[in-house]
Amino acid sequence: MTAIVYQTNKKTGVTYAYESISYWDKEKQQSRAKRKCIGRVDPETKKVVPTRKKKQRVVEEKAKRGPAPITASARSFYGATYLFDRIGKNTGVIEDLKACFPDSYRQILSIAYYLTLEDKSPLSRFPRWASIHRHPYGDVISSQRSSELFASITEEAKQRFFRLQGKRRLEKEFMAYDTTSVSSYSKCLRQVRYGKNKDHEHLPQINLALLFGQQSRLPFYYRKLAGNISDVKTLKKLLADMNTLGYKKFKVVLDRGFYSATNINDLYKHHMKFLIGAKLSLKVVKTHLDTVRDTMCNWTYYSQDYQLYAYSLPIAWNYVQDRPYKGDKIKANRRMYLHLYYSPERALEDEIAFNNRMADLQKELESGQRHPDHEKQYAKYFEVKITPIRGTKVVAIEEAMAEAKHNYGYFTLLSNEIKDAVTALEIYRNKDLVEKAFDNLKERLSLRRVAVSSEKSLDGKIFVQFIALIFLSYITKKMQETNLFKKHTLQGVLDEFDMIECFEVPGQQLQVGETTKRQMDLYTKLDVTPPTSLQ
Structure with missing residues (x-):
């Protein structure tokens, strides 16, 4: 039963009108009433004047996680972002991001999708892209909001993400490790320093270290460091970081810029399997090369695939470990394989x-x-x-x-696991995956110049670019495996998908536009099931 009840406030003298709804309380076995204020009574006209509703405070994303429900029909581009959604599931990126960044993983994914799809496009154009594409966040992110997003990405959450991704593949393959330099005009960043610039630019820089899986061909870990740090000094910190992440044993491929007796001893100390380039001038290399220089150029050791001579021999490494807590040193011989190569060309x-x-x-x-x-x-x-x-x-x-x-045409590799010279060369040459990854970061993902004004924003932005690099690397791998690069470019394939539209209607399943046979074939070759008409 509904009735209007009037009540006067004794302090203010204002009379309010309430809507009273009677109901039976089964637990208390008695009649009860619910009252709702509908307005105040005008003293002259005696009419009820509705009171103004309080403004509701909007809390972005915290009220309910996930995309906002569809409130109006909309048509948008969907084919490329559908591809990224499936790649994110295949690699575990979406699941791991959600676990590490529960409140912001959708924004991270949306910006990563944009960077992957739009070659060399600045973040200032993200709002335009977001307005015509379906993407995980489902809304526009302004420049200010993106800066806030980057600043909110914590080191703890990043390390957890690396840990989760590493469990999926780290111990199954060799990891190529290398560094690159990123130039900057900024005077506000502490780690911007003059150093050996790998792009031969006369600018201060930061350095970026990257760990890249050789079988998965996906990046696993990165670290930002000061621009004046040389390659050889970074290996000890890498080993410490891997130990912190819980990976006490893994396999790593290094170029000769990381070679030093101290680093080799550290690799043995941490029980790491390694393959590393070395200079011919090293005593451990020169001594053995001089004794086999004529023998190794026999037909027996010629590799037709690589068109060079490859020769291996076991040697002993003079291992030294300082023990400050005991005030002594451990000295012993450790097994090592020396791989020597001669290329006439x-x-x-x-x-x-x-x-x-x-x-x-x-x-x-x-x-x-x-x-x-x-x-x-x-x-x-x-x-x-x-x-x-x-x-x-x-x-x-x-x-x-x-x-x-005298040594023209010769080069050498050292390993404590790989016995065969040709196998070692094949693994070492795959290290150029890191070089290509650096090119993608700098050119396609706009990391050629550092253009942020705070350390937190820089750290967060590089992390989002790293996520985009995972998507790019996955697509590149699949295109290489299926020979798509013979007839297509990476951008051409993405553009082909980006033509596919979707249609959203409130309360109905997502409708996907027409998909051509060519597009379905490209999805299949990238190991992704083509979208159906209803999602």
């Missing part, structure tokens, strides 16, 4: 390049136009004689030139 290329360089140096000396940076090479390879009659005479030091050419 590479030897010829090296000799031609050397001869051209020597010819340039000789011209500089004869013309008197000496370059300050070349003084050491002048002294090493030439004798300069100046006489009043003949003028300047430049004579080559043949012994020095012969010594320089």
Whole structure:
């Protein structure tokens, strides 16, 4: 039963009207009433004047996680983001992000999708993209909101994400490890320093270290570090980080920039399996190379696939471990395999390049136009004689030139697990996956220049770009495996998917637009089931 009840506030003298609804309370076995204020009574007209409703406070995303329910019909592009959704499930990225960033994983995914799909596009254009595409967050993220998002990404959550992703594949494959430099004009970032710039740019930089799976061909871990840190100094921290993440044993591939006796000892100490490039000038390499130089160039050791000679032999590594807590050192021999290679083609290329360089140096000396940076090479390879009659005479030091050419075409690898030289070479050459990943980060994902003003925003932005790199790497891998690169570019494939529309109607299943046979074939080759008309 409903009735209108009037009640006067004794302090203010204002009379309010309430809607009273009577009901029977089964538990208390008595009649009860619910009252709701509908307004105040005007003292002159005696009419009920509705009171103003209080504004409800809107709390973004915390009231209910997930995309906002559809309130109006909408048509948007869906084919490419459908692909990313399936890749995210296949790699576990969506599940792991949700576990680590429960309140913001949808925003992270949406920006990662945008970076993956839109080649070299700045984040300032994300709102335009979001307004015409269906994506995990389902709404526009302004520049200010994206900066807040980046700043909210904590180191603890990132480390947890690395841990979850690592459990899916880390111990099953060799991990290629390398670093790159990212130039910056910013004076606000503490780690921006001058160092060895790998892009040969005369700018201060930060360095980025990346760990990349060779079989999965997916990035697993990265770390930002100061621009003046050399490669050889980063390995100890990598081993410490892997130990913190709970991975006490893993396999790593390193180029010769990471070689040092200390690093090799650390790898043995942590029981890590490794494959690393080394310089021919090292005593441990030079001694053995001189004894097998003629033998290794026999037909028995020739690899037709790589068109070079490959030779392996077991050697002993003089292991040393300092024990400060006991004040002593452990010294022992550890098993190691030395892989030696000779490429006739590479030897010829090296000799031609050397001869051209020597010819340039000789011209500089004869013309008197000496370059300050070349003084050491002048002294090493030439004798300069100046006489009043003949003028300047430049004579080559043949012994020095012969010594320089002595090792042309040769290179070496060291490993404590891989016994076969050809297998070691195949694994080592796959390390260029990291180089390609760095190219994708810098060029396609817009990390060529650091353009943020705070450390937190930079850290968060790089993490989102890292997530986008996982999607790019997955697509690249599948395209290589199915030979799609013979007829397609990566952007061309994504554009083909991006033409597919979807239609959203409140209270109904998502309707997907027409899909061509060509598009369905591309989905299948990328190991993704094509979308059906209803999702």
